[in-house]
Amino acid sequence: xxxxxxxxxxxxxxxxxxxxxxxxxxxxxxxxxxxxxxxxxxxxxxxxxxxxxxxxxxxxxxxxxxxxxxxxxxxxxxxxxxxxxxxxxxxxxxxxxxxxxxxxxxxxxxxxxxxxxxxxxxxxxxxxxxxxxxxxxxxxxxxxxxxxxxxxxxxxxxxxxxxxxxxxxxxxxxxxxxxxxxxxxxxxxxxxxxxxxxxxxxxxxxxxxxxxxxxxxxxxxxxxxxxxxxxxxxxxxxxxxxxxxxxxxxxxxxxxxxxxxxxxxxxxxxxxxxxxxxxxxxxxxxxxxxxxxxxxxxxxxxxxxxxxxxxxxxxxxxxxxxxxxxxxxxxx
Ligand SMILES: O=P(O)(O)OC[C@H]1O[C@](O)(COP(=O)(O)O)[C@@H](O)[C@@H]1O
Numbered sequence: 634x635x636x637x638x639x640x641x642x643x644x645x646x647x648x649x650x651x652x653x654x655x656x657x658x659x660x661x662x663x664x665x666x667x668x669x670x671x672x673x674x675x676x677x678x679x680x681x682x683x684x685x686x687x688x689x690x691x692x693x694x695x696x697x698x699x700x701x702x703x704x705x706x707x708x709x710x711x712x713x714x715x716x717x718x719x720x721x722x723x724x725x726x727x728x729x730x731x732x733x734x735x736x737x738x739x740x741x742x743x744x745x746x747x748x749x750x751x752x753x754x755x756x757x758x759x760x761x762x763x764x765x766x767x768x769x770x771x772x773x774x775x776x777x778x779x780x781x782x783x784x785x786x787x788x789x790x791x792x793x794x795x796x797x798x799x800x801x802x803x804x805x806x807x808x809x810x811x812x813x814x815x816x817x818x819x820x821x822x823x824x825x826x827x828x829x830x831x832x833x834x835x836x837x838x839x840x841x842x843x844x845x846x847x848x849x850x851x852x853x854x855x856x857x858x859x860x861x862x863x864x865x866x867x868x869x870x871x872x873x874x875x876x877x878x879x880x881x882x883x884x885x886x887x888x889x890x891x892x893x894x895x896x897x898x899x900x901x902x903x904x905x906x907x908x909x910x911x912x913x914x915x916x917x918x919x920x921x922x923x924x925x926x927x928x929x930x931x932x933x934x935x936x937x938x939x940x941x942x943x944x945x946x947x948x949x950x951x952x953x954x955x956x957x958x959x960x961x962x963x964x965x
Contacts, residue, residue: 646815648674648793648804655797665710666781666797669733669758672708674813676701677754677785677793680740681806684787690746694718697739697754705735712767715938717741717899722769722938733780734759734772736898736938741784742867751788753869757903758782772938776902776931784903786869794820794873796910801876817877822913825950826880829860830871838887842918842958846883849954868895872904872946876911881947881955885918892941897933901944905930914952916945918959 652670656662680697688696698718705711706723710731714723717738725731737756745752758781761771783795791806793813803817829850836844850860860880865871868882875882886893895901905915915930919942930944945955 645810645812648795648813648815651802651804651815652795652797655799665731665733669705669708669710669731669735670781670795672704672710673701673735673756673783674793676704676739677791677813678806678811679704680754681785681787681791684746684752690743693746694740694743701737701739701754711735712761713769713772715772715898717896717939720939722772724767730767732760732763734761734767736772736902738896738899741869741900745865745867750865750867751786751870751873752867753784753786753873755784755869755899755903756782757899757906769938772898773935775934776897776905777929779902779906779931782903782906784869784872784907786873788870792816792873794876794907796907798910801907801911820876820911822876822908822911822948823879824912824948826875826878826948827858827860828863828875828878828880829883829951830862830864830875830880831883831885832864832866833862835885835887835889838889839885840887840918842955842962843883843885843887845958846955868900868904872907875947876907876913879948879951881945881951883945883955884943885945886943890941893943895941895944897935897940897942898938901930901933901942905944905946908946912949913947914949914956916952916956916959918943918945918955 652667679700698716705714706725706729709729711733712725712730713734715736735758739754741755742752757779761767781797785793793804801820804813805816807814871882884893884895908915917930
């Protein structure tokens with residue numbers, strides 16, 4: 634191997650090094666974010682090992698939640714935690730308190746565990762406003778206000794995808810080092826994709842725009858090739874494929890569940906944040922036009938911590954199509 638290749642192979646960009654580098658662009662930063670992130674990373678490594686050991690679903694759900702709550706509290710950098718597993722938000726006691734709020738789903742898609750489908754942890758990070766007692770309003774903020782978001786996918790390898798608001802980067806766990814190494818720098822989603830991803834089992838209850846959109850994926854009116862359906866039913870895996878290959882992921886509302894299934898704070902927002910940072914779009918179909926601008930999913934202001942919302946996210950052009958169909962319905 635020549636010297637240049639060798640230097641590249643030995644110059645390991647770990648996630649910690651990467652985030653510390655990014656933080657040097659913010660002179661006011663005191664390293665708190667890097668410390669918080671290292672605790673999230675620790676949780677991900679633990680869950681990755683537990684998933685690989687093949688523990689049963691119930692146990693893994695509870696275990697993952699406990700690990701993340703304890704890692705986040707002990708970081709000393711958090712004040713409010715919202716987990717999919719806990720009905721109430723956790724307010725960190727003053728002695729351990731920091732300025733960050735973390736919203737997370739410790740093990741999303743866990744109903745798929747027993748058949749070996751990839752599952753993951755999803756998280757989003759907000760900051761409280763200076764000098765006031767933390768309240769639920771600190772986490773009931775639009776996704777636009779998130780400082781960072783990411784997911785870790787536990788599959789054939791363990792991949793952590795992160796955005797701190799300046800692009801999206803992917804890191805793969807090197808088990809021999811126990812470190813996440815940058816393997817997917819500056820991820821950009823293709824502008825248009827060939828795949829759509831939706832649970833067609835709910836088709837009979839969809840609204841007009843969703844039905845028309847899916848129909849147009851199968852039978853494009855302009856004579857272009859149809860899109861292929863790929864649906865795993867595990868959000869992290871479906872969104873990861875969408876991010877890398879392009880296309881669209883849909884979990885629409887329907888007659889039975891007008892707000893769909895997915896949760897705003899720790900599913901819809903973090904994934905929408907990543908999509909927009911990668912050059913794609915995210916749209917709820919509900920938040921529509923304001924000041925002549927069609928709203929992004931990140932404009933939604935949640936009223937409850939476990940609120941749900943329909944979501945359409947992915948390649949820029951593909952999401953543009955569904956936005957047009959909703960806009961047309963609005964005018965009728
Ligand atoms: O089975 P459906 O209705 O298509 O739902 C699939 C969605 O449900 C989820 O598995 C979340 O549900 P759980 O919280 O029950 O794991 C997502 O990961 C996935 O996108």
